Amino acid sequence: MTVVIGFEGSANKIGIGIIRDGEVLSNPRRTYITPPGQGFMPSDTARHHRAVILTVLKEALEQAGLKPADIDCVAYTKGPGMGAPLVTVALVARTVAQLWGKPLLGVNHCIGHIEMGRLITQADNPTVLYVSGGNTQVIAYLERRYRIFGETIDIAVGNCLDRFARVIKISNDPSPGYNIEQMAKKGSRYVELPYTVKGMDVSFSGILSFIEEAANKMLSSGQCTAEDLCFSLQETVFAMLVEITERAMAHCGSQEVLIVGGVGCNLRLQEMMGVMCKERGAKLFATDERFCIDNGAMIAQAGWEMFRSGYVTELEDSWITQRYRTDEVEVTWRD
Amino acid sequence: MATETNQETGKLEFILDVPFPSSREATVALRSLSPDREPRRGVISKRLSVSGSTLSVRWSADEARILRVSVNSFLDHLSLVVETMELFGPPVDL
Known part of the structure; x- marks a missing residue:
């Protein structure tokens, strides 16, 4: 069994999800909602994520009924997305990966959506x-x-x-x-x-x-x-x-x-x-x-596929990037 | 903490020392905070190091405004890392 926790916060949603071999164990999420007529700005969005991320992480573990020791890999969104919110989420992912002694894995957000869609719908x-x-x-x-x-x-x-x-x-x-x-x-x-x-x-x-x-x-x-x-x-x-x-x-x-x-x-x-x-x-x-809207489980699911096929991200290579095209990632987990 | 102008280079410098319970935790913070580079490379540089259980950060910048933005954002990031350690630590034995 492989258990992956996924951290997502590239836009105005912050989500943390846990996947165990295709099963979504937990997937809590918060949305930063702005007043009518206003969009969400990077620094305000990062502040929102900062304020709730540790609570969401607690929820994700509690709802899954897991201890950190049960997790095999910590996946997070490397990009694309807004810089400040991405950094906020990556900081927590890097820190818990080290605290728990688990490998870290940077995931392309778009690939997260595709793999989650494939998992849920079983589209081939x-x-x-x-x-x-x-x-x-x-x-x-x-x-x-x-x-x-x-x-x-x-x-x-x-x-x-x-x-x-x-x-x-x-x-x-x-x-x-x-x-x-x-x-x-x-x-x-x-x-x-x-x-x-x-x-x-x-x-x-x-x-x-x-x-x-x-x-x-x-x-x-x-x-x-x-x-x-x-x-x-x-x-x-x-x-x-x-x-x-x-x-x-x-x-x-x-x-x-x-x-x-x-x-x-x-x-x-x-x-x-x-x-x-x-x-x-x-x-x-x-x-x-x-599962359509940004969530943590989609990063966990793409991370699960990547981790099982041998991907990990060293801490020094774990920088976030606002631009990260879907076709930059070699898909080693499909035929 | 100290800000001063380096007499030789003419650059503004800022030094921050952060004590941690152990060198292990100082190293975790260092490795969490290091990967993302400064958005304006060239006009500002930031160097992190660990000595004993102290994390030291040394900035060097041309302009006070850019220095202030970088230090502020670093302190925000640091507080998040420290809070994460408090809630989800201590680090497991390696």
Whole structure:
């Protein structure tokens, strides 16, 4: 048996999870929620993580019913993400690894999402759509790398949704994306927005600028409602994501899609992807908010795979990095 | 703790000595706090060392502002490491 504890805090969630051979023993998490109209800044987010991380660590051990001696490896997010929060979490991971005499392991955050999705859904070799507040990528596994087939050329899809929510002062609790999703259900009028697929890549910054301007004009003149804008934005950006995912599947001859990342728990995105999959005779895999949204268990799970295939990170090499592409990691744990 | 201007290099220097219960714990702190490099390499340098059960940090910087930011952030990091040791230590025997 191999037990891995995973520390995640690359954005506004701090989570610590424990995995024992594919079983999630605990996965507590806290979210830093800012007032409507405000995003989360690196130093404030680090302060939030700092204030709760040791409590979350206690919870993770207690809920799992484990003592430090039962743990085989301490995994943490090396990157990508915001620097200050990453450092806060890495400091605790490095310290407990030494206190407990356990090996340390730096994990790529994106790989954490992919491996957690594969574990929960049992998808074998899916084309992966990874969509969150910081990342938007279409990924497929080939020859020991998770290769990026398409991605955003500017901001992430979740960032586009979050910033739109700020413009019209939608609550950030539990998350701006969740609240947009609920409001979109009441929208009926489709407002035409730019549709910006560029080959295998997508762009969201122009859509955001357009809808920011439209929001001010159309809402004040009563041409449409905030709900209509939420609906229109979701339909447009999700259609773009489905299009590039389908093209990657056709390219790879893949019959499976796995959606991961915070935006991946959006049921409308899952529904639209499901329609495309049905038409192609493919299978859709997705998870719910527990595992889609950043959490500690996903770092533990990727760490479990890596540790079992021989990876460890020496303390002097355990620096964090804000930029860390998915395809930089050699995938030694898959055929 | 002391800040002064080095007469030879003209740089600002700051020295911090942190006592720990044992050299083992001082070393744990050193290895937890060392890996991340200063964001502005070139204009500031920071050197950590352990002697006995004392962790010593020595900064050298061109500007007081950059020195202050680095020292502040180091103290935040140090307090987190110390608190982690208090709650999840003491270190196991190697």
